[in-house]
Amino acid sequence: MKEQSQRLGTQPIPKLLANLSIPAMIGMFVMALYNVIDTLFIARGVGILGVSGVSIGFPVMMIIMAISAAVGIGGASVISRRLGENKPEEADQVFGNILFMIVAVSSFGLIGAFTFLEPLLKLFGATENILPYATDYLFPIMLGSIFFSFAFTTNSIIRSEGNSKFAMMTMIIPAVLNIILDPIFIFGLNMGVQGASVATVLSQATVTLVVLNYFLKGRSSLTIKAAYLKPQWNVIREILTIGMPAFIRQVSGSGMMIAINLMLIKFGGEFEVGVFGIVQKLAMFTIMPMIGVLQGMQPIIGYNYGANNDSRLKETVLLGMKVVTVISTGIFVVMMVFPEGLMNIFTGDAETIETGAYAIRIMFALAMLIGAQVVSGGLYQALGMAKPALILSMARQVLFLIPLVLILPNFFGVTGVWLAFPLSDLLAFALSMIFLYKDRRLFFKSKKDAPPYEATEKPFSI
Template identity: 40%
Template sequence: MINERSDMLANENIKKLIYRMSTPAIVGLLVQAFYNLVDTIFVGRGLGADSSLGIAGISVAFPVQMLMMGISMGLGIGGASIISRALGMGDRKKAEKALGNMVILVIISSVIFTILGLVFIDPVLKVFGASESILPFAREYTKYILMGTIFFAFSAALSNTIRAEGHAKFAMSIMLISSIVNIILDPLFIFEFNMGIMGAAVATVISQIVGCVLVLHYYTSNISLIPFRLADMVPDLALSWETVSIGMSEFIFNSVESLVFILLNQSLLVYGGDMAIAVFGIIIKVFMLTLMPIIGIKHGIQPIFGFNYGAGNLERVRETVSISNYIVFGMCILSVIVVFLIPEQIFRVFSTDAGLIDVGVPAIKISFLMMPFIGTQVVAMALLQSLGKSKGSLMITLSRQIFFLPPLVFILPLYMGLTGIWVSFPISDFLGFVVAVILMKKEVSKLVVSVPQGES
């Protein structure tokens, strides 16, 4: 089984390999994104006159979930990068120790995050833009989501290492099954049990527990190439630091995104009120849905990058970069076409509020203008993370999220009002694309002469 998966990563046609590795991730992520949409849809349909406040509450809670995602995905990507390169070099012992150390990091960070989140829940939500009318809805949703942090982080992080072994279909099944559970439980808890926004949160946590159980099954059975041993959970400072440093760009990406939400939500309150926050909540959920296929490609190509870089097959790395860029560009173009053709219908899925739709239709069109350039940024981050080039991937994250978007969100509304906030997104997307292209080309040019060597 080990030789079979190694041979697949080392020798299979790149187009077929990207398809094989990415398709399960795309399916799972799409379903996962859909169940995040379902929370918003059912809350919007189930709270009657309070639907806009419920949607706004979930929107304000979203940065907390992004921080959870940042921790789990950062550790998962860091661990997966080490594991895939170690397997490429035939060093199974290092792969096993990397897994054990990653699990310890996930457990510790999840416990700390949950405790701090519950203690400071109200101040945090207010900072993220919860007005007095939104706060009760945001609090009710967030406190239950926080209780499920460890289950979410465990399954999300270890899904990356499962893919690093070349077992993309099992990783897909984890996302697929947990998402279906959430989709089934949402209407049951919200409508049948009359639990409102709390029901949406509880359904989400239960689905995360299901995902956690599936991950444990994978690593306690004979499916995994890397046996899970308690002895490997003894902290190794070098491996732990490598895991954290490689995944740091992913963590910072989500963390900075959360910080940007502070500026965004506060600006939205000033220039558009609670309605603007609800509109933004819908736009970000639609954006995440359209981004999931791109992230699926990222999940699929990272093991290809890492394994072949570790094995010295540099031409396969270059070919994967080229083909994946064409694929993600086509996906992004398709997303823009759909958004521009049916923007009103998209908003009507969430709410029948005419005011919300009137504000939302032009906002979503403007926000998606530069979507075609986002795919390249994702491929560039995947390449740099997989090769252990943490500084480069971090720079891609910081360029859009720190250097470009916040100043634009602060300056443009002074001259354009609420429209200025929406315009900030496509401008920062394009500028981030320019930075990603420069860094990616620089790294690809080295592949003809470089040898596998990570960068701290």
């Protein structure tokens, strides 16, 4: 086992969490920055209808990422625990099955590009004016879905073996390339919205080659073996069971955007959809640092749980919670004080700035509660406990946000869409605290001492 994996059980927790989380945070920050700049170029070069088209098409892209997240995060949890148990052969076997699933899943995106793309976009709320922009953006994305799937999935795998710096680079490389290529394709080649998606696909294809070289050249603790590429259904089932919360979280994000876009068109119009497209990119940008902390925590938790190092597990959980709470509080302050300045980055239109700032102040009114929500579900997921992880991953978006988005606008109009966000934050935070209090001993004990709740839940059960 390489040193990058062994340090998960030996390095002091504050230093280890910093070493794993900071690269993840930087990588996520750069990826979020790319999303913001991508939207900025479209807003400045195409207009608010172009942003609306991307906003309508983005849920489809999120579904592709949802499947990749299920495979990558589920596989990363299994691999980190196998490495913690000193079972490198089994870890290689899991990785081989992950590669098989990437190829199998990507074929659906390729087929979908030529068959059901336009009907799907209409179902998701594309109007006659928005549909051309949404189609132009999404068609290249679906053609290149194998690159997205591979890069997104393997990032989690690389992080699970403790190589956080290279995982960071696999996020930075495509983001930087995308930022460079965007103006060339959008403005230089006059490709508009489609130029943004072509730049994205080329960037992901480039990082796919970099990651393949990493594994094939022996820089990883994992080895690609032809015999392990043959699917083993018990391994696939374990991966997908553990990864299901990540899938639900991503798909619910897609469902959330679909519901919001439909209600904005019903109670507002195409203009409000475009405004939300900008605000949503800012929201993604703010949550990335907390996800980076969680990504740094998960391999430590999985490894030390597998190695029965319960004191290190406890220290990781407490420290991680403190860090995300500080971050989410800082986000609250920024969003309350500077919303007009943030909107002004994307557009000079006074009405768009005013509407966006109004939405931001409502949506982020309880942002200080977001950190605990993000971490809580991830803790259960790192331990391979699919059921509580699934419930907590569904809580904010599926159990609370989507129903509130569908109900509140009937009473408050477009403002009801914005109000759904802080209310769902409050409810999801309360549910997270109930789970963590109920299972407060779980994260502080070894597997043999875990409460009956955990003992009845096997990695293979749903």
